[in-house]
Amino acid sequence: MDVEDDRGTRISLGSDVFVELVDAGGPEPFVWDVLTGLPIDGPELEEVAEVRGDQLLPLTAEGDALQALADGACWVHNGADGPRTLRAHVPTVFAATSASRIDLYHGDVFVLVDLGEQRATLRQGAVVVTVQGACVRTLVVYGNARDDGEGWLSAAEAWAAWTELGAHEDRPLDAVGWERARLRRRLDRARVGGLDRLFETRKEGAFVKTRLGPGIEIDVVG
16 A cells, blocks of 8 residues: 555555445335435435335325335325425335244234343244334323223324324334334344234324234233
8 A cells, every 4th residue: 555645545456356236125116305305314214205125105294104105106105394205215125035933924923022122032933033122102192002902093192102102202203103113124134024014004084093903812921
């Protein structure tokens, strides 16, 4: 390596060098903000869309996933900061070769949620999957609601139950929906299939209500 005052640091190689770049994760969908021209990813992406494998599903203001979008499709997201025009970027990828470890369509999924550790352990037969994070509180919110009746909760009802479990009260009503989407994304990464059955939604008048899907039993510790 040579250092020259006028050219800075320069590396000289005496022979040909071959570099192989490997991305084991593969391409993932993301979103463009049409107005600013900037990409949206990370936690901000989880507030407007749900990435499920190689699919991108826009989220409603309540945090419910809609139909998957094609590459280049645009939509308007009505969030806490007002409407935003967004464009989907969905790369073409090879079909996944790894099978799901747990499939919600098969039912008989038993979930143990440790609120103190913010950890959910899913068991189906002999297969066990664990995910961690504040998003596991949503399982308790809707699990408790089902124990008390049919389990349907509006955004306001879910937010009230969610804050009773320790969530910050300064978060908007949309936050419960964002956490549901974040939970689905983490379960998808853990190779849990049938995630469209994790929660059910229906519209009652002007309100969209959500409940825990069938075949899922919740126990809570901590």
